[in-house]
Amino acid sequence: MAGAGAxxxxxxxxxxxxxxxxxxxxxxxxSGYLFTATQAEQQAEATNPRSDTWRQVRQGNEGYTAVxxxxxxxxxxxxxxTWRQVRNGPLATYGSWLLGFILLAILTFYIAxxxxxxxxxxxxxxxxxxxxxxxxxxxTTAILFIVLGITGLSLLYGRHVLIPLMGYPGFSVYAAGAKxxxxxxxxxxxxxxxxxxxxxxxxxxxxxxxxEWFKAFGGMVGDKHPSxxxxxxxxxxxxxxxxTAGVALCLSGLVLDFPNxxxxxxxxxxxxxIHLVTALVLLAxxxxxxYIGTIGTEGALEGMTSGQVxxxxxxxxxxxxxxxxxxxxxxNQQKD
Amino acid sequence: xxxxxxxxxxxxxxxCNACVTACKNEHEVPWGVNRRRVVTxxxxxxxxxxxxVACMHCTDAPCxxxxxxxxxxxxxxxxxxxxxxxxxxxxxxxxACPFGAPQYPQEGAFGAxxxxxKCTFCAGGPEEDNSxxxxxxxxxxxxxxxxxxxxxEMCSTKALLAxxxxxxxxxxxxxxxxxxxxxDNWGWGTAYKA
Numbered sequence: 001m002a003g004a005g006a007x008x009x010x011x012x013x014x015x016x017x018x019x020x021x022x023x024x025x026x027x028x029x030x031s032g033y034l035f036t037a038t039q040a041e042q043q044a045e046a047t048n049p050r051s052d053t054w055r056q057v058r059q060g061n062e063g064y065t066a067v068x069x070x071x072x073x074x075x076x077x078x079x080x081x082t083w084r085q086v087r088n089g090p091l092a093t094y095g096s097w098l099l100g101f102i103l104l105a106i107l108t109f110y111i112a113x114x115x116x117x118x119x120x121x122x123x124x125x126x127x128x129x130x131x132x133x134x135x136x137x138x139x140t141t142a143i144l145f146i147v148l149g150i151t152g153l154s155l156l157y158g159r160h161v162l163i164p165l166m167g168y169p170g171f172s173v174y175a176a177g178a179k180x181x182x183x184x185x186x187x188x189x190x191x192x193x194x195x196x197x198x199x200x201x202x203x204x205x206x207x208x209x210x211x212e213w214f215k216a217f218g219g220m221v222g223d224k225h226p227s228x229x230x231x232x233x234x235x236x237x238x239x240x241x242x243x244t245a246g247v248a249l250c251l252s253g254l255v256l257d258f259p260n261x262x263x264x265x266x267x268x269x270x271x272x273x274i275h276l277v278t279a280l281v282l283l284a285x286x287x288x289x290x291y292i293g294t295i296g297t298e299g300a301l302e303g304m305t306s307g308q309v310x311x312x313x314x315x316x317x318x319x320x321x322x323x324x325x326x327x328x329x330x331x332n333q334q335k336d
Numbered sequence: 337x338x339x340x341x342x343x344x345x346x347x348x349x350x351x352c353n354a355c356v357t358a359c360k361n362e363h364e365v366p367w368g369v370n371r372r373r374v375v376t377x378x379x380x381x382x383x384x385x386x387x388x389v390a391c392m393h394c395t396d397a398p399c400x401x402x403x404x405x406x407x408x409x410x411x412x413x414x415x416x417x418x419x420x421x422x423x424x425x426x427x428x429x430x431x432a433c434p435f436g437a438p439q440y441p442q443e444g445a446f447g448a449x450x451x452x453x454k455c456t457f458c459a460g461g462p463e464e465d466n467s468x469x470x471x472x473x474x475x476x477x478x479x480x481x482x483x484x485x486x487x488x489e490m491c492s493t494k495a496l497l498a499x500x501x502x503x504x505x506x507x508x509x510x511x512x513x514x515x516x517x518x519x520d521n522w523g524w525g526t527a528y529k530a
Contacts, residue, residue: 053346053385056377066353067373071436075375075389080432084398155404155426163406168422172405176424183448260447265431272431 070262083269087276092156095280102284106291109220116220116297122310127325129303129314137196138304144189149283151178156276183257190250197243203231204239209320219317220292230321234292241285249278338500339414340457342488343508344388347515348495351376351386355487355496359390362458362486363475369439371455372487388487388496391416391437391455399429399438413479414501415457420473425449457498458485 056063057075065073130138154162154175163171210233213219216226218234226232231239255263255271263271294301299313314322351374359365359372372390377383394400397416400408407422408429427449430438443450460477463470470477478486488498497504 049383050346050385052383053377057387061377063375063377064379065373065375067356067370069368069370069373069439072370072373073375074436075377075387076434077436078434080434081398084402084432088401159404159406168406168419172407172422172424175405179424179426258446259427259449260445268427269431 071264077265079266079269083272086273091273091276091280095276096157098280098284099287102287106287110291110296113220115295118298118310118312119223119225119316120312122299122312125311126308127311127314127322128307129309129318130307132307134199135304135307137192137199141189141192141196144185144192145282145286148182148185148189149279149286151182152279153283154178155182186250186253186257190253193242193246193250197239197247200231200239203229204236206233206236206240209233210236220296225316225319227320228318229324230318232318238285238289241282245278245281248274249282252278338502340393340499341414341497341501341504342390342392342457342485343497343504345495345497345508345511346385346387347511348493349374349386349388350493350495352492355388355491358486358490359455362478363456365453365475366441369441369453371437371439371453373436388491389435389437390487391433391457392435393457398432398434402428402432404428409462411459413457413459415459417456417459417461417474418452418454419462420451420453423451425451429454458483 058078060074060077062073063075071077155178158171158175158178162174166174209227209229213226213228213233216222216224218232219225252271252275255268256275259268292300293304297317299310300317303309303313311322314325353374356370356372356374360370363371365371372388374386374388376386378385393414393416395414397408397410399418400410400416403418404426405422405424407419408416409419410416425440425443425448427438427440429452430436430440437454438452439454440449440452442448456474456477458476458478460466460470460480461474463473465480466477476486478484483489485498488496491497497507
């Protein structure tokens with residue numbers, strides 16, 4: 001019995017020793033950290049004063065300078081390089097992909113589906129779709145948008161696309177004119193766009209009819225003619241894109257257009273990125289808008305040129321609006 | 337060919353602004369445009385340090401990368417120069433430059449920018465060396481005369497160095513070795529301890 005007890009004791013001892021040894025294997029190598037941790041604490045109090053100076057410079061801290069001008073007291077601003085990478089990298093690359101993809105998609109759609117024709121013969125009877133003032137407003141904004149789009153894209157892609165065609169001096173003359181036009185017409189476009197946003201605000205609340213309209217792909221795919229009021233779902237989405245991205249585009253444009261308020265470079269860089277992204281989104285959307293309004297739909301363009309559309313067209317594309325209009329006319333006649 | 341470089345020794349610069357004045361005078365730079373400036377960090381404190389800064393003629397220059405009309409070019413000496421006949425004064429180079437080097441004379445209302453002006457390392461522009469046209473647009477071309485930038489040439493403490501990058505680096509290295517890791521005048525040593 002005594003022998004067995006001694007054996008048990010020995011086993012216990014061995015077990016505890018093994019546990020201790022295992023613990024030591026894990027813990028002992030870490031004791032180095034304890035040493036460096038206490039050391040580092042002491043070192044942190046005394047940093048190299050020269051490093052501190054350059055650290056401040058790198059962080060863009062403001063110093064003192066006798067030279068007057070914009071942000072002259074900032075020795076190094078690091079955000080400019082970030083702006084350059086973002087503009088020349090993803091924005092320019094994916095921007096060109098986006099515009100190219102949309103154009104290609106529209107072309108493919110046109111070849112596959114063709115024009116959305118009128119399903120019934122024209123009646124010859126017309127209704128007024130857009131008043132003269134509405135048409136003036138639309139075409140002013142449209143022409144300004146196209147000019148601003150072309151001049152703006154020239155500043156982003158002209159270096160790669162137009163310099164090989166026009167040469168350096170030629171492109172420089174064009175770009176100087178483009179820059180001037182863009183700067184002058186930008187605020188005019190803003191006034192026109194804001195007028196549109198206010199004028200058509202009450203027609204653009206998205207409702208159940210529009211959701212059904214989207215489910216039927218706006219009648220662009222298949223032969224269904226989903227119902228629509230004065231504005232269909234697509235027009236409403238275009239409106240709200242303009243009301244969000246368009247407004248952001250205009251406001252960021254103002255920051256870029258008026259450097260006389262001494263905005264800091266970081267503000268300008270941010271405004272420029274917003275301006276680029278929103279401009280590319282609106283350009284991509286406008287391609288679709290222009291396609292549907294011209295060659296994509298039979299009889300759509302005449303509404304915006306002459307103001308009148310055929311009753312057949314109105315019944316096919318804006319049935320609820322036509323009903324409303326005819327009802328109002330009947331009521332007027334009854335009053336007379 | 338040499339790779340030209342500026343180097344400002346922050347231990348030596350005494351914020352006398354002579355480099356700024358020399359540059360303005362040498363190139364007849366108009367009011368409102370400063371190709372070089374001196375910035376003082378921690379002004380008035382014990383840690384005060386001054387650094388003279390202008391265009392640093394980057395190898396991968398952000399101004400060059402963002403220019404919509406591609407008016408910048410790098411010379412054989414590694415200098416980043418630009419063609420004012422091509423420049424349209426858009427301001428992009430000023431947004432991108434880390435050193436605030438590009439400057440614009442104001443031209444027209446609402447802060448409209450004229451053609452960009454910046455440090456040329458006293459090497460003029462694309463016009464014929466030392467021609468009247470080059471002088472009018474970019475100032476003196478001292479490099480074509482076999483001289484180095486005036487700001488560094490006349491720096492009283494030789495804080496600002498300009499020239500062949502290898503020579504500049506050798507000079508600065510010898511200073512660092514002599515200092516032995518200690519600043520030349522940091523904390524005044526034991527001056528006020530007795």
